[in-house]
Amino acid sequence: MNVMTWVRIVTGAVWLNGGTEKVLNADFPTQFADSLADGGFVAQAPPFFQDFMKNTVIPNAELFAQVVRVSELALGLALILGLLTNLAALGSIALSVMVLLSQGGVSLGTGLGAPEFITINVLVAVLSLVILLSPAAKAYALDSGLARRRPSLSPILTNHRKRS
Numbered sequence: 001m002n003v004m005t006w007v008r009i010v011t012g013a014v015w016l017n018g019g020t021e022k023v024l025n026a027d028f029p030t031q032f033a034d035s036l037a038d039g040g041f042v043a044q045a046p047p048f049f050q051d052f053m054k055n056t057v058i059p060n061a062e063l064f065a066q067v068v069r070v071s072e073l074a075l076g077l078a079l080i081l082g083l084l085t086n087l088a089a090l091g092s093i094a095l096s097v098m099v100l101l102s103q104g105g106v107s108l109g110t111g112l113g114a115p116e117f118i119t120i121n122v123l124v125a126v127l128s129l130v131i132l133l134s135p136a137a138k139a140y141a142l143d144s145g146l147a148r149r150r151p152s153l154s155p156i157l158t159n160h161r162k163r164s
Contacts, residue, residue, distance in 0.1 A: 004136035009080050011127045014120070015092065016076025022069040032068075033061035044104035053102065071095055079131070082141020086156065089132035096125035135159040 022028045036042065042053045057064050075095065078088035100121040131137040138144055138158040147154040154160050 008137045012079025019072030029062040029065035032065035041102040049101040092128035
């Protein structure tokens, strides 16, 4: 296997781990809703995202908790298996950015403090972008098998153009 395949699998494992933890915690939806009601994830978010959190997420917190659970599991499995990898990479970028915004975004740190620019969410978003753009990330993937069976889908699934 090539390095990009491992990048895809490890990135998927990060999502799968997070989703599994949330599924195994039966109280996660309630804990998520309680945290939001207490101001968690809202106060540190940028103003435009605070509005979204207050008007959309908080009133539907338990639904959003379930969506997060399912999304993390689905992204993890899709990336590990290499199934609809480009779509999973886009979803991974989107979810990473949403989590990043709910945690206040990024900063360069101050003085002797550790820089807060390279967080797990930034790293996962960047790796997901690399996966999205890399044909090598799809080399050992279910997408490759699908592309062989349906060559017209190859550009979408594996980033390989049909050769004339």
